Amino acid sequence: MKLVVRNLKKSFEKKEVLKDINFEFEKGKIYGLLGRNGAGKTTFFNCLNEDIDINEGEFYIEDNNNKRKMEAEDIGYVLSTPNVPEFLTAREFLKFFIDINQKRIKDLKTIDEYFDFMKIEEEDRDRLLKDYSHGMKNKMQMLVNIIANPNVLLLDEPLTSFDVVVSEEMKQMLREIKQNHIIIFSTHIMELALDLCDEIVILNKGVLEEVDKNNLNNEQFKNKIIEALKEE
Amino acid sequence: MIETFITSFKLQNTYRTNSIIYSLKQLLLIKRILPNSLYKNRGLKIFANIISILLEIINIFIGKIIYILAMIFVPLSWYNSNVSDTFIHLFMFLTLAGGVLNTYMLNPTKDKYYAIILMNIDERKYGLSNYYYQLIKLIIGFLPFTILFGMIAGVPLWIQIVLPFFVVAIKLIVMNYCIYHFKKTNKASNENIPTKFVWGFVAVCLLLAYGLPAINITINQTILLLVFIISIILGIYSLVKIHNFKDYRKMYKQILTESNVYMQERNAGTQALKDTSLKQIELDKTYTSNKSGFAYFHDLFVKRHRKILTTAVKKQSVVILVIFIAMIIGISVNDNFKSKTNEILMVYLPYFVFIMYCINRSSSVTQAMFMNCDHSMLTYRIYRTPKVILGIFKERLKTLITINLLPATLIGLGLALLLYLSGGTDNSLNYLILFVSIISMSIFFSVHYLVMYYLLQPYNVSTEMKSSTYKVVQGLTYIVCWYMIQIRLPIFSFGIATIVFCIAYCLISLFLAYKYAPKTFKLRV
Numbered sequence: 001m002k003l004v005v006r007n008l009k010k011s012f013e014k015k016e017v018l019k020d021i022n023f024e025f026e027k028g029k030i031y032g033l034l035g036r037n038g039a040g041k042t043t044f045f046n047c048l049n050e051d052i053d054i055n056e057g058e059f060y061i062e063d064n065n066n067k068r069k070m071e072a073e074d075i076g077y078v079l080s081t082p083n084v085p086e087f088l089t090a091r092e093f094l095k096f097f098i099d100i101n102q103k104r105i106k107d108l109k110t111i112d113e114y115f116d117f118m119k120i121e122e123e124d125r126d127r128l129l130k131d132y133s134h135g136m137k138n139k140m141q142m143l144v145n146i147i148a149n150p151n152v153l154l155l156d157e158p159l160t161s162f163d164v165v166v167s168e169e170m171k172q173m174l175r176e177i178k179q180n181h182i183i184i185f186s187t188h189i190m191e192l193a194l195d196l197c198d199e200i201v202i203l204n205k206g207v208l209e210e211v212d213k214n215n216l217n218n219e220q221f222k223n224k225i226i227e228a229l230k231e232e
Numbered sequence: 233m234i235e236t237f238i239t240s241f242k243l244q245n246t247y248r249t250n251s252i253i254y255s256l257k258q259l260l261l262i263k264r265i266l267p268n269s270l271y272k273n274r275g276l277k278i279f280a281n282i283i284s285i286l287l288e289i290i291n292i293f294i295g296k297i298i299y300i301l302a303m304i305f306v307p308l309s310w311y312n313s314n315v316s317d318t319f320i321h322l323f324m325f326l327t328l329a330g331g332v333l334n335t336y337m338l339n340p341t342k343d344k345y346y347a348i349i350l351m352n353i354d355e356r357k358y359g360l361s362n363y364y365y366q367l368i369k370l371i372i373g374f375l376p377f378t379i380l381f382g383m384i385a386g387v388p389l390w391i392q393i394v395l396p397f398f399v400v401a402i403k404l405i406v407m408n409y410c411i412y413h414f415k416k417t418n419k420a421s422n423e424n425i426p427t428k429f430v431w432g433f434v435a436v437c438l439l440l441a442y443g444l445p446a447i448n449i450t451i452n453q454t455i456l457l458l459v460f461i462i463s464i465i466l467g468i469y470s471l472v473k474i475h476n477f478k479d480y481r482k483m484y485k486q487i488l489t490e491s492n493v494y495m496q497e498r499n500a501g502t503q504a505l506k507d508t509s510l511k512q513i514e515l516d517k518t519y520t521s522n523k524s525g526f527a528y529f530h531d532l533f534v535k536r537h538r539k540i541l542t543t544a545v546k547k548q549s550v551v552i553l554v555i556f557i558a559m560i561i562g563i564s565v566n567d568n569f570k571s572k573t574n575e576i577l578m579v580y581l582p583y584f585v586f587i588m589y590c591i592n593r594s595s596s597v598t599q600a601m602f603m604n605c606d607h608s609m610l611t612y613r614i615y616r617t618p619k620v621i622l623g624i625f626k627e628r629l630k631t632l633i634t635i636n637l638l639p640a641t642l643i644g645l646g647l648a649l650l651l652y653l654s655g656g657t658d659n660s661l662n663y664l665i666l667f668v669s670i671i672s673m674s675i676f677f678s679v680h681y682l683v684m685y686y687l688l689q690p691y692n693v694s695t696e697m698k699s700s701t702y703k704v705v706q707g708l709t710y711i712v713c714w715y716m717i718q719i720r721l722p723i724f725s726f727g728i729a730t731i732v733f734c735i736a737y738c739l740i741s742l743f744l745a746y747k748y749a750p751k752t753f754k755l756r757v
Binding site for chain 2: 046049050051052071072073075076077079081083084085086087088092095096097099100101144145148150
């Protein structure tokens with residue numbers, strides 16, 4: 001399965017943020033999306049999530065050579081600022097998400113098993129989400145997006161609010177689930193991208209391009225990425 | 233200090249100008265035509281600047297004329313006491329009340345927040361220069377109207393002239409007390425959240441203002457002169473104290489917190505509103521639900537927000553009941569009142585469009601829905617699938633209609649009962665029409681606000697209102713309802729027309745919501 005983006009263009013008035021995006025994201029890989037501030041990473045995610053309309057082009061799912069529209073169920077979007085309904089407890093939030101996604105969840109687990117999977121402590125499970133810390137809310141946001149089991153998972157700087165231990169846990173978790181998903185991960189932290197991602201993709205001047213690692217070691221690869229990002 | 237004032241005035245003018253251009257850009261029809269480069273268009277900038285300055289000038293006078301007219305001049309006709317003395321009496325006590333309610337200096341406005349917190353302008357220079365500017369505006373704004381209305385009320389010229397200075401003196405005295413209190417306790421309070429003591433003081437002032445003239449007691453010119461002289465002396469003393477106070481930095485740090493500042497924009501939906509609403513969740517945590525899916529989700533939302541959703545409606549219902557009971561008593565003891573009531577009821581149904589508009593809670597309930605629920609949930613793509621959107625829409629529609637039906641039913645039944653008790657009507661169908669049309673109006677407003685919310689979803693992820701179209705629709709709704717006040721039509725024809733209109737409107741708007749909401753109901757970017 002692939003997420004195919006063809007000739008995608010998005011402008012804000014005269015400013016062309018995404019000029020001509022052509023890319024194929026494959027299942028089983030984590031893509032590290034790098035770009036300088038204002039390069040259009042979030043715009044790209046917002047386009048895929050249909051938060052904003054695109055000007056030209058298309059994106060679709062290609063499965064066994066069958067092309068189909070990307071539906072709401074296909075996509076999960078984890079924002080850098082976590083948004084959770086604060087009037088619910090963590091358990092209630094999960095129950096609601098499981099309820100509305102029931103048909104799509106393969107091998108449904110119990111709510112507590114999901115909490116265990118995300119390493120959310122027992123005493124936190126029945127607390128109102130408004131009392132959760134930023135990092136905990138982020139965990140919950142990540143968890144519901146994983147439970148919904150979307151084919152494409154967009155992660156916008158998701159690990160920055162986690163402490164080092166949780167961050168390692170999350171990386172491990174992403175590695176575990178990547179087999180069944182297309183994961184696109186935007187970050188500014190080069191080390192994180194190199195450590196976690198299978199492919200590095202750069203968004204520069206409105207165009208998306210892959211940076212090949214070839215036979216370079218990490219330091220050389222890092223320099224190559226920085227050079228690519230600096231390109232005017 | 234003058235330099236600081238000019239800088240802050242320029243700053244204020246810049247973002248006001250930008251706000252004017254921004255509002256223009258948000259209008260549905262012209263937003264596509266106007267480019268972002270508009271903000272640097274010199275001609276337009278000058279135009280917006282002129283509007284901004286004109287607004288500032290109008291602002292000096294408009295509030296004052298409304299204040300004197302509504303709070304002093306109109307009430308003069310209620311009393312038999314000496315008109316001139318009553319004018320002075322009302323002005324004096326209302327000034328005392330206003331003095332504690334509005335100091336200017338302790339009002340956490342966005343202007344102060346931008347200048348002091350974001351732009352790091354010297355707090356003392358900013359605070360004082362703007363404070364003096366406000367006091368000068370106060371004198372300039374009040375003077376023409378104390379003279380005009382004072383003259384009509386027969387108040388001596390010297391009093392007409394000293395009244396604005398009296399207001400300033402009271403403001404200075406109160407501010408000096410606040411500074412004294414701050415020095416003593418190290419606590420500065422946001423004047424928009426008055427303490428019980430302040431409310432109590434205001435209540436006493438209002439009681440003395442409007443109560444004493446009813447029993448023919450008023451402050452006379454001699455007492456005013458005495459109070460005025462004392463106030464001026466204390467005012468000058470306070471001015472020196474305020475001017476010499478050094479620790480504005482510490483004081484403003486306490487007042488200009490984000491939640492205080494954004495509470496100013498309660499209507500636009502803010503963090504502060506969110507904070508208050510969230511406090512209410514905690515108390516209701518024990519509520520649970522047996523439902524599933526979006527019915528479960530909505531059920532918990534309603535139960536955990538029961539207070540914000542229904543408290544106002546309950547209060548309204550009590551007031552409505554009291555009014556009707558008073559009316560029934562009036563009818564049974566006074567024949568003249570009885571026949572007048574019957575006469576009014578027969579042609580005043582259009583007036584109730586405005587009343588139903590005023591009591592309908594849908595606008596604030598949809599706002600609470602956004603702040604406490606959709607604000608976070610709309611970031612989940614799955615929440616925006618047609619099935620979920622329409623499922624929750626249906627649940628919400630039921631809730632909104634139910635919430636608003638309680639006072640509507642009371643009004644509908646109350647009016648029909650009043651009509652019957654005040655002498656009845658030739659056509660007994662009128663009772664039914666009266667009741668059903670009131671219920672229709674209530675349902676109409678519930679549907680109207682919810683559909684508008686779903687079709688125009690006006691907020692962005694930072695809970696800021698980003699749609700001028702939404703504001704225009706709100707404004708138009710108000711204008712139409714207000715216009716209805718002027719209309720007098722028989723129950724039968726207006727009632728039938730209202731019912732038909734409401735049914736048609738609801739059907740059309742529900743159709744539109746079902747068709748378009750899955751596309752339009754998302755966070756504004």
